[in-house]
Amino acid sequence: MGLMRKAESGDATRNLFRSASPAWYTYTRRFDPIPLPWLTKDSTLVPAETLLRPSTETSDFQLQTVSDRRADVDAKTTRAAALLQAVGCEGLLLFEPENFAWLTSGATVRGLPDPASAPAIYCNGDGRWLIARNVDSQRLFDEELDGLGFQLKEWPWHWGQEQLLADLCQNRRVASDRPCDACRVVADDLRRLRRALSPYEQACLLTLGQTLSHALEATCRDLDVNDTEREAAGRVGHRLMHRGALPVYVGAAADGRSRAYRRFGFTSTPIRRYVVLTATARKYGLCATASRAVNFGAPDEEFQKEHNAVCRVSASFLASTWPDAVPREILTAGRRIYLISGFEHEWLLAPQGWLTGRAPVEELLTPQTEELFQAGWAVTWSPSAGAASGCDTFLITDNGPEEMTPSEAWPLKRIKIQGAEFTRPDVLQR
Numbered sequence: 256m257g258l259m260r261k262a263e264s265g266d267a268t269r270n271l272f273r274s275a276s277p278a279w280y281t282y283t284r285r286f287d288p289i290p291l292p293w294l295t296k297d298s299t300l301v302p303a304e305t306l307l308r309p310s311t312e313t314s315d316f317q318l319q320t321v322s323d324r325r326a327d328v329d330a331k332t333t334r335a336a337a338l339l340q341a342v343g344c345e346g347l348l349l350f351e352p353e354n355f356a357w358l359t360s361g362a363t364v365r366g367l368p369d370p371a372s373a374p375a376i377y378c379n380g381d382g383r384w385l386i387a388r389n390v391d392s393q394r395l396f397d398e399e400l401d402g403l404g405f406q407l408k409e410w411p412w413h414w415g416q417e418q419l420l421a422d423l424c425q426n427r428r429v430a431s432d433r434p435c436d437a438c439r440v441v442a443d444d445l446r447r448l449r450r451a452l453s454p455y456e457q458a459c460l461l462t463l464g465q466t467l468s469h470a471l472e473a474t475c476r477d478l479d480v481n482d483t484e485r486e487a488a489g490r491v492g493h494r495l496m497h498r499g500a501l502p503v504y505v506g507a508a509a510d511g512r513s514r515a516y517r518r519f520g521f522t523s524t525p526i527r528r529y530v531v532l533t534a535t536a537r538k539y540g541l542c543a544t545a546s547r548a549v550n551f552g553a554p555d556e557e558f559q560k561e562h563n564a565v566c567r568v569s570a571s572f573l574a575s576t577w578p579d580a581v582p583r584e585i586l587t588a589g590r591r592i593y594l595i596s597g598f599e600h601e602w603l604l605a606p607q608g609w610l611t612g613r614a615p616v617e618e619l620l621t622p623q624t625e626e627l628f629q630a631g632w633a634v635t636w637s638p639s640a641g642a643a644s645g646c647d648t649f650l651i652t653d654n655g656p657e658e659m660t661p662s663e664a665w666p667l668k669r670i671k672i673q674g675a676e677f678t679r680p681d682v683l684q685r
């Protein structure tokens with residue numbers, strides 16, 4: 256039998272681009288509009304300018320929300336109870352880190368190199384329990400769960416959790432997010448349930464996104480010629496961890512290396528002319544992804560053309576990022592922009608976007624994806640062309656897409672689509 260004790264708890268315009276018909280674009284950069292032969296006669300250039308936001312080099316990003324985490328956990332428990340009723344079960348076991356973070360509204364399991372020792376959550380719709388080793392239980396409450404109303408089911412580290420789980424499931428109909436004895440697997444139900452972010456989660460995602468953007472942009476601002484990709488990636492990772500975010504993935508591609516590898520890591524290659532940085536970070540149990548590029552001097556014609564194309568495709572995606580939009584149609588429209596930009600087959604070389612949230616990729620968006628977008632979902636758009644990448648994370652809202660990884664002090668390119676203006680990060684020139 257597992258040991259049991261109760262932990263201390265307390266209160267701690269509508270879619271402009273839904274159809275697949277072509278849209279026409281104008282864009283500007285700095286103070287010199289670039290003529291585009293494929294613009295229509297009635298297209299209007301947006302006044303050219305470089306948009307800069309104040310730097311927050313030394314600032315910490317804090318949550319700005321009236322929502323309460325304890326209330327958010329209570330709401331998740333209510334949703335779990337509804338799921339249990341729908342599947343005819345009495346209890347719910349959560350083992351996967353994404354579901355653990357979802358029900359706890361952000362608890363992250365760290366410092367556990369052995370997967371067999373990872374904690375779990377049990378919920379019966381009325382109460383909720385942490386299932387953990389005696390080695391980890393106190394730290395998890397102190398660092399992650401204090402005041403959230405969780406109780407504890409604990410096992411001695413030298414026993415293993417099998418007996419405790421067997422006792423917990425005995426004579427009960429239990430659902431689980433992964434195969435476990437006779438439990439009913441509800442992994443797909445939970446994946447759909449956690450897609451819609453609550454107001455508290457949305458505030459958390461924005462704070463994470465600001466931290467991620469700062470890490471990428473501050474690194475671009477202080478790189479020097481001949482710094483290596485490894486050094487650049489290390490600085491991004493340092494800035495993320497300094498602000499409590501965990502680097503899930505960091506990539507750096509110098510001087511066109513990303514033309515050969517659309518998804519890249521980092522090597523000892525020195526940065527001579529330019530580098531594209533991309534990263535996925537996790538904080539509050541949520542994930543966000545973004546990319547930025549810096550060039551020492553003016554970008555060469557080829558790289559600038561590639562980056563311009565990425566900005567136009569990204570803007571076309573954003574113009575359709577509304578509730579009830581069909582991802583398949585958004586991607587089809589983006590392919591047309593690739594075509595008229597001179598990069599017809601680029602979309603085949605890398606994923607263009609995915610739903611994100613508790614997992615870095617909740618669902619990949621493909622030409623076969625037909626499920627309609629819903630308000631409250633988070634989506635990462637990641638078009639690429641040649642060496643250029645234009646990746647950012649957005650929240651789908653009833654008022655259109657809201658950027659979750661906003662630039663802080665960065666040149667921005669304005670793009671106009673059927674009367675609506677969108678801004679996308681340009682290449683930083685140093």
